[in-house]
Amino acid sequence: MNKLTPLFKGIIIGIAKVILFLGLYYSNLPPDSKLQYSIHILYAIGIIWALISYSRSASFTGKFADLFGQGFRCFIVVTLIMAAFTAIFYMLNPQIADDAARFYREDLVKEGNKTPSEIEELVTTVKKQYTTSRVSLTIFGYLITGTLITAAGSALLMRRN
Secondary structure, X not given: OOXXXXXXXXXXXXXXXXXXXXHHHHXXXXXXXXXXXXXXXXXXXXXXXXXXXXXXXXXXXXOHHHHHHHHHHHHHHHHHHHHHHHHHHHHHOHHHHHHHHHHHXXXXXXXOOXXXXXXXXXXXXXXXXXXXXXXXXXXXXXXXHXXXXXXXXXXXXXXXX
């Protein structure tokens, strides 16, 4: 019998996602590379792994809520790991925020509807809030994606059983 709890499965998947992210990032792939999807595929596989193993266990009650709860426990741990990693990654790589601010400035200048002082203020705000916004987007994205994958996976497993 499999003794791995959703917590440990979430930790395994979270660490694997961090390693995969770092591998892809430092391999200098273009941002539009199809390999970027492998991070999300790994997330889905981890959640499905938690759902299937619970559905095959003796403690499975046959209820959707119990199955969804197992998936939730897994994806919430992954979300916490990825949020912490995102914060640390962007704090250790401030040049990413600098690049984003530079691109934002270029876009504002191209639009031509802001004064130089307004542009400077907006760019400074973007640069200062970059890490916070990335962490917020990470949390929101992982929660929504995890919920959808868990709900769909739970529904399919319930229908199969």
